[in-house]
Structures are given as C-alpha cells and as structure tokens.
Amino acid sequence: MHLHHSPDAPAAVSADAHRPDGSRRALRIGLGGPVGSGKTATVAALCRELRDKLSLAVVTNDIYTREDAEFLLRNAVLPPERIQAVETGACPHTAIRDDISANLEAVEELEDTVGPLDLILVESGGDNLTATFSKGLVDAQIFVIDVAGGDDIPRKGGPGVTTADLLIVNKTDLAPYVGSDLERMARDAKEQRGDLPVLFTSLTGPQGVAPVADWVRGQLAAWTG
Amino acid sequence: MSAPAAGPQAPTGVRATARIAAAADGSLPLLAGDGPLALRRTRATRAGSRVTVVGAMTAPLGGDRLAIETEVRAGARLTVDSAAATVALPGRDPAAEAHYEVRLRVGEGAELRWLPEQLVCARGSRLRMRTRVELAPTARLVLREEQVLGRYGEQPGTLATRLTAHRAGRPLLDQELHFGPGAPGGWDGGAVLAGHRAVGQLLVVDRCFGTDPVEPRMLGETACLVPLAGPGVLVTAVAPDALLLRRTLDAALEALERRSAADVPAHAAVR
Amino acid sequence: MTRSALLVLADGRFPAGGHAHSGGAEAAVAAGRIRDAATLEAFCRGRLHTTGLTSAALAAAAAHGHDPAKLDEAADARTPSPALRAAARRLGRQLMRAARAAWPGPELDALAQAFPKGAHQPVVLGTAARSAGLAPLDAGYAVAYETVGGPATAVVRLLGLDPFQATAVLARLAPEMDAVAERAAAAARGPVDELPAASAPLLDITAEAHAGWPVRLFAS
Numbered sequence: 212m213h214l215h216h217s218p219d220a221p222a223a224v225s226a227d228a229h230r231p232d233g234s235r236r237a238l239r240i241g242l243g244g245p246v247g248s249g250k251t252a253t254v255a256a257l258c259r260e261l262r263d264k265l266s267l268a269v270v271t272n273d274i275y276t277r278e279d280a281e282f283l284l285r286n287a288v289l290p291p292e293r294i295q296a297v298e299t300g301a302c303p304h305t306a307i308r309d310d311i312s313a314n315l316e317a318v319e320e321l322e323d324t325v326g327p328l329d330l331i332l333v334e335s336g337g338d339n340l341t342a343t344f345s346k347g348l349v350d351a352q353i354f355v356i357d358v359a360g361g362d363d364i365p366r367k368g369g370p371g372v373t374t375a376d377l378l379i380v381n382k383t384d385l386a387p388y389v390g391s392d393l394e395r396m397a398r399d400a401k402e403q404r405g406d407l408p409v410l411f412t413s414l415t416g417p418q419g420v421a422p423v424a425d426w427v428r429g430q431l432a433a434w435t436g
Numbered sequence: 437m438s439a440p441a442a443g444p445q446a447p448t449g450v451r452a453t454a455r456i457a458a459a460a461d462g463s464l465p466l467l468a469g470d471g472p473l474a475l476r477r478t479r480a481t482r483a484g485s486r487v488t489v490v491g492a493m494t495a496p497l498g499g500d501r502l503a504i505e506t507e508v509r510a511g512a513r514l515t516v517d518s519a520a521a522t523v524a525l526p527g528r529d530p531a532a533e534a535h536y537e538v539r540l541r542v543g544e545g546a547e548l549r550w551l552p553e554q555l556v557c558a559r560g561s562r563l564r565m566r567t568r569v570e571l572a573p574t575a576r577l578v579l580r581e582e583q584v585l586g587r588y589g590e591q592p593g594t595l596a597t598r599l600t601a602h603r604a605g606r607p608l609l610d611q612e613l614h615f616g617p618g619a620p621g622g623w624d625g626g627a628v629l630a631g632h633r634a635v636g637q638l639l640v641v642d643r644c645f646g647t648d649p650v651e652p653r654m655l656g657e658t659a660c661l662v663p664l665a666g667p668g669v670l671v672t673a674v675a676p677d678a679l680l681l682r683r684t685l686d687a688a689l690e691a692l693e694r695r696s697a698a699d700v701p702a703h704a705a706v707r
Numbered sequence: 708m709t710r711s712a713l714l715v716l717a718d719g720r721f722p723a724g725g726h727a728h729s730g731g732a733e734a735a736v737a738a739g740r741i742r743d744a745a746t747l748e749a750f751c752r753g754r755l756h757t758t759g760l761t762s763a764a765l766a767a768a769a770a771h772g773h774d775p776a777k778l779d780e781a782a783d784a785r786t787p788s789p790a791l792r793a794a795a796r797r798l799g800r801q802l803m804r805a806a807r808a809a810w811p812g813p814e815l816d817a818l819a820q821a822f823p824k825g826a827h828q829p830v831v832l833g834t835a836a837r838s839a840g841l842a843p844l845d846a847g848y849a850v851a852y853e854t855v856g857g858p859a860t861a862v863v864r865l866l867g868l869d870p871f872q873a874t875a876v877l878a879r880l881a882p883e884m885d886a887v888a889e890r891a892a893a894a895a896r897g898p899v900d901e902l903p904a905a906s907a908p909l910l911d912i913t914a915e916a917h918a919g920w921p922v923r924l925f926a927s
Contacts (some may be wrong), residue, residue, distance in 0.1 A: 220715075245724065278922070297727075298727045298923070298924070298925060298926035299726075299727055300726045300727035300728065300861065300864070300924060300925045300926070301861075301864040301865070301924045301925070302726055302727075302864070305726050306726075306727065309720065309722065310720075310722035310723070310724060310725075310726055312722050312723055312724040312801035312802075312804055313721065313724045313801060313926075315728055315804065316797065316800060316801060355709075381774075396821060418875075481823030483896075501856050536744075550720065554833075576857075598904060600904070601784075606780060607780055607781055607783075607784035607900065609784050609787060609902035609906055610781070610784040610785050611785070611787070611906045612903065612904045612905045612906060613906060613908070614756075614757075614905060619879070620756035620883075621749075621752045621753070621756065621883065622749055622750070622751070622752030622754070622755065622757075623753060623756070624749070624752040624753075625740075625746070625748075625749030625750050625751035625752060625754070626735040626738075626740030626746055626749060626750040626909065627731060627735065627742050627750045627754040627907045627909060627910050628753040628754075628757060628907040628908065628909055629908065629909065630738075630740050630909055632909075635908055645735070652788075652790070652915050652918075653915075654915060654916055655921070656910075657738075657833075657916075658912055659912060660788075660911070660912045660915040660916070662787055662788055662789055662911075662915060663789060664783075664787055665783035665784070665786075665792060666783075666784075670787045672787065672908050672911050672912055673908075673912075674908050674909060674912070674915055679767075692789055
C-alpha cells in the first residue's frame with residue numbers, strides 16, 4: 212500500500228483532479244439532454260474525430276442498460292473495453308446528479324483498466340430539461356437539444372439550457388422541415404446563457420461534429436495546461 | 437441408544453449418535469449405528485467403500501437428539517447414502533424440537549460423497565438440523581441435501597437447517613434455511629420459496645475449481661449452478677415436488693462428475 | 708456520537724448507489740411473484756428475515772469491532788451467488804466513497820486499502836456506522852431498513868405501484884425490522900462463525916438469471 216499520498220484524498224473529494232498515485236486524471240465531460248436529441252450520435256462522432264490523437268473512453272447511463280453502449284459498440288467507435296454502461300435503476304438523472312457513486316466507479320475503473328486516459332465522455336440517459344451533471348462527476352458539461360424538439364426550448368430555459376458549459380442545437384438540417392426558426396433559437400439562447408457558448412450542428416452536414424470537437428480540445432488544453 | 441425414552445411422560449426423546457470412519461485401504465475402522473440410526477456396509481458402485489443409513493424412516497420425532505459423525509481419513513473414499521427418506525414427525529410434546537447433527541470430516545486427498553435421501557418435514561413436526569463439514573485442503577466433497585415441505589398434499593412442519601462447510605479451516609459456505617409455520621414470516625413469499633415445496637442444495641468441493649472455475653449457469657427457471665468464492669460449486673434449486681427437484685440435482689451432478697472425470701489424471705497425481 | 712447520524716446513513720438519498728439496485732424485486736416482478744402491495748409485502752418480509760438478518764448481523768458485527776477481513780470472508784461464505792457477491796462488493800465500494808466523505812476515520816481508510824475492489828457492503832456499512840459513532844444495533848437498523856426499502860422503491864418504479872401503499876408496507880414491517888436489528892446486534896456479540904446465515908433460495912437463483920438479462924432497469 213502506498214501511503215505517501217493522503218489516504219483519504221481519492222474518496223473524500225470525488226472531483227479531485229488527481230488519481231491515488233498522484234498522476235493527473237482524465238478530463239471528464241458530461242453530455243446530457245432530452246431523449247432523441249442526438250447525444251449518442253454526438254458521442255460517436257466525437258470518438259471518431261478524437262480517437263486518433265487522444266486516449267478516450269465513454270460511460271453511458273441508459274434508461275434500459277446497455278442500449279447506448281451497444282449502439283457505440285455496433286458502430287465500433289471505440290474498442291469495447293473503453294465503453295462502460297452504468298445501470299440507473301430507472302432514474303438516469305439520479306445517477307449523474309444526486310448519487311454519482313456508480314458513475315465515479317465506472318470512470319475510475321476505466322482509468323485503471325485502459326488508462327492513462329486524456330478524456331472520458333459521460334453520456335446521460337435521455338431525460339428532461341432539468342437534468343444536469345454533478346460537479347463531483349464531470350469537469351464540464353454539454354447540453355444537447357435539437358431543432359425538432361421545438362424552437363421554444365432555448366426560451367424555456369431550465370438548468371441544462373441555462374448553465375451547461377456548451378449548448379448544442381443539433382439537427383439544424385431539419386429546421387426547414389419542422390418549421391424551427393434558428394435565428395430565434397440563437398437569440399433566446401443568448402438571452403438565457405449570456406456569454407456561454409452555443410453551437411448549431413448538423414452531424415450529417417459538411418462540418419459535422421468538428422466545432423464540438425474544437426470546443427472539447429479547448430477544454431482539454433485548459434485542463435492539462 | 438444412550439438415553440432411551442423412559443416412558444410416556446419422558447420429557448426428552450431418543451438420544452443417539454452413529455459413527456463412521458473410513459480408511460484409505462477401503463476398510464471401515466468404525467461403523468457404529470445407534471438407536472434409529474442403523475448403518476450397513478453396502479456394495480460400492482465406485483472406488484472406495486459405501487455405507488447406507490437404514491431404519492431412519494420414523495425418526496426424528498420432536499424431542500429426539502440424533503447425530504451422525506463421519507470421518508474420512510487421508511486418502512480414503514467413502515459414499516454414504518440412505519435407504520429411504522427421513523421423515524420428521526411431531527413428538528409426544530408438540531412443542532418439542534428434534535435436533536439432528538451431522539458432522540463430516542474429510543482428510544487430505546480423501547473423498548466423501550454424502551448423498552442421503554430427502555428430508556421430509558411432516559405436518560406438526562419441528563426439526564432443527566445442523567450439518568458441519570470440515571475439509572482438508574485437498575479433500576473432495578459431493579454433498580446433497582433435499583428438504584421437502586410436508587408429505588404429499590400435506591401442510592409442512594417447521595424446519596430449520598444450517599449447512600456450514602469449512603475448507604482448510606476457513607469458511608466456504610454457510611447457509612441457513614427456515615420454513616414452515618414456526619419460521620419467521622415471508623418464507624413462502626416471492627423472495628424465498630414462492631409456493632415451491634421442495635428445496636435442494638448440491639455442494640461439490642474440489643480444489644480443481646480453484647484453478648479452473650465453473651461459470652455460473654441457470655438450470656431451468658428455478659435452479660442455478662454457481663461457483664463459490666472458494667474452490668466449490670453449489671447448485672441451489674427449488675421445485676414443486678421432490679421428484680422434479682431430484683431430476684435437476686441429478687442432472688447437475690452428472691454434468692459436474694463428467695467435468696471432474698476429465699481432471700482425474702491431474703487429480704490422481706496429487707495423491 | 709449522535710443518533711441523527713443513523714438518519715443520514717439510512718436515508719435513501721445517501722449517495723451510495725442503492726437507487727440502482729432492486730434487491731431482487733425486478734426479477735420477482737418479471738416472474739409475476741410481485742404483483743401488488745400484498746405480494747410486495749410477502750417478498751420484503753421474506754427478504755428481511757433471510758438476507759436482511761444475515762447482512763444486518765454482519766454490519767452489526769463490523770460496528771461491534773470484529774475483524775472486517777474475517778467478516779468479509781464470512782460474507783463470501785454466506786453469499787453463494789457470484790452475481791450477488793459482485794453487487795455487494797460494488798455497493799461496498801460505493802458506500803465506502805460516501806462514508807469516507809461523511810465520517811472520515813482510520814478504520815474506513817484501512818478497510819478501503821485492504822479491499823481496493825470493495826468489501827461486502829454490510830461490512831463497510833458497519834465500519835461506517837462505527838466511524839460515525841453509532842452502535843451495532845444502529846447498523847442493524849440501517850441494514851434492516853434498506854433490505855426492504857430498496858425493493859419497495861424499485862417496485863414503485865417498476866409496477867407504478869401506489870407509493871402510499873408501498874410506504875404502508877414498510878410501516879407494517881417496522882416491528883419485524885426492530886426484531887431483526889435486535890437479533891443482529893445480539894449475534895454481533897458472539898463469534899463471527901456463529902453469525903446468522905439465513906438465506907433465500909429464490910433470491911440466489913433469480914439473481915443469477917437477472918444478471919444475464921440483456922436489458923434491465925436495475926443492476927441487481
């Protein structure tokens with residue numbers, strides 16, 4: 212047993228930036244948002260974009276266990292040992308906010324088994340507009356909504372839309388078909404979020420996930436810098 | 437019979453302890469029945485010796501204190517079975533509990549196959565059964581226990597059993613079961629028996645399981661085979677009746693023996 | 708010592724991972740063994756007097772000060788199902804994290820270091836209770852309550868069972884929880900080998916089946 216580091220450090224402060232051996236742990240970014248807004252597709256696209264340069268892993272929090280994890284496995288975005296599914300007992304928001312112990316187990320297990328890691332993406336189960344990540348679990352969080360969910364979501368606000376470190380408005384390619392006003396969404400988001408960033412994405416468009424990947428790289432530079 | 441019942445007013449029932457010892461040369465240095473526990477040396481169908489417990493049919497009654505002590509000495513192989521099911525019945529004093537103690541010791545490189553017939557707890561009976569197994573590190577054990585709650589179509593008596601197995605002095609398995617009208621509530625609910633009337637355990641201990649563990653698997657809807665934390669395998673089963681229970685345990689035992697048979701050369705080499 | 712620490716430890720909001728476990732209720736609901744408040748009550752009562760008593764006694768013994776390594780070995784022998792052993796160790800590790808934040812102390816640190824993959828949850832719970840200045844009886848109460856509270860909460864989510872009825876089930880079980888906690892505390896004063904080992908065949912069997920389900924809501 213190594214006793215040269217404070218023995219209560221790793222468990223007493225779950226957001227501690229260091230691992231028990233003293234090395235800096237991976238940056239953890241949470242992705243939340245309503246059902247069907249494209250969280251899993253965004254995670255998959257981010258993995259494809261970042262996996263060549265960074266050591267990555269993913270934790271999923273499904274409503275039904277393993278569905279999102281299996282989507283990622285089927286699409287072979289990462290080797291299976293880099294994807295962990297956490298069971299949430301029918302309460303996905305509890306697992307990312309109120310009782311984060313299972314998710315902390317999962318991120319630490321990933322660092323132990325496939326580490327060292329640069330980045331761990333923690334994807335929440337599809338939930339409602341109030342679901343946010345605990346600061347004890349993630350260092351930054353992305354909230355993903357989409358234009359098809361209604362262009363009044365940014366105006367309605369809620370903790371996810373208002374406080375997330377990054378707001379993604381996804382599926383912009385669908386806006387003409389569902390009658391969503393992108394400019395209005397941008398205006399409302401600005402009003403709710405002040406200077407916090409908002410990205411409009413279409414994963415099927417020419418830019419794809421690139422702007423989100425750039426934002427993630429920026430977070431990582433700040434984390435390791 | 438060390439303390440026979442003295443008469444109709446006797447507060448205590450029968451006290452009897454039967455003793456068996458098996459040696460590596462195939463002899464039985466000790467074979468001493470007592471009271472209702474009569475022992476016969478019977479023809480072995482496999483290597484080693486075999487003892488059959490006979491005449492246990494009417495025992496134990498409430499108030500009885502019965503015990504069987506078996507020692508399988510280093511290198512010996514012994515099978516113990518019984519001629520018929522054991523039926524626990526109420527004694528003269530309906531509140532009196534019967535006690536049945538089974539103590540099994542298996543030495544280095546020795547093997548015990550403990551395969552009695554079912555224990556049936558008849559209506560009104562009260563039985564407390566305790567089985568203690570002490571295994572040497574290289575001992576091998578096959579132990580089956582089956583509890584049947586009541587004779588056919590009958591309400592069950594009250595049964596409390598505890599099976600404790602130690603290997604090399606450390607606990608390997610410890611399980612208590614408590615059923616019937618005198619048991620704490622919920623024993624027939626969805627967590628424990630859910631209406632099933634036969635319960636069984638098959639415990640196989642062999643140090644080969646330490647290096648080559650068995651994968652857990654389901655044996656139908658209400659039985660499973662699992663690796664213990666130590667080098668042992670346990671089959672736990674519940675069934676509507678004794679016949680279906682035995683069928684499940686027999687199939688599991690056969691599969692485990694086939695697996696072990698493949699290990700025999702390595703196993704024999706350690707002797 | 709403060710008795711209110713027991714309320715903190717036994718609170719369903721204590722962040723130790725319990726919310727993702729149904730205590731066998733998800734499998735029992737699927738098998739039709741839990742359908743309503745009455746069958747939930749029979750399930751909870753059976754669980755309380757079997758694994759509930761066994762776990763409560765292990766926790767009380769840890770709170771009493773018995774060697775946690777010996778208790779962990781005793782817990783292994785009392786948990787034949789590998790799925791339940793894995794769940795108990797995982798929950799033990801999760802509880803350890805919360806307990807060390809709530810009641811830091813050298814005994815919790817030592818246990819965490821001796822079992823980096825997690826000790827059995829009741830052993831951690833008893834050590835946490837000790838660290839919080841609680842008595843063995845308190846540890847017994849915490850385990851007895853969580854033994855029935857977990858399945859009741861899960862069944863509210865799984866069946867849409869009326870939460871008032873589910874809470875009434877817990878209230879009706881209160882005298883039996885008292886009895887189990889007291890038996891556990893009494894047993895904790897004796898040797899570890901003689902601690903209760905009450906088991907529930909169907910919980911052991913269905914835990915293995917449940918662990919193999921491809922799709923489930925609860926971890927156990």
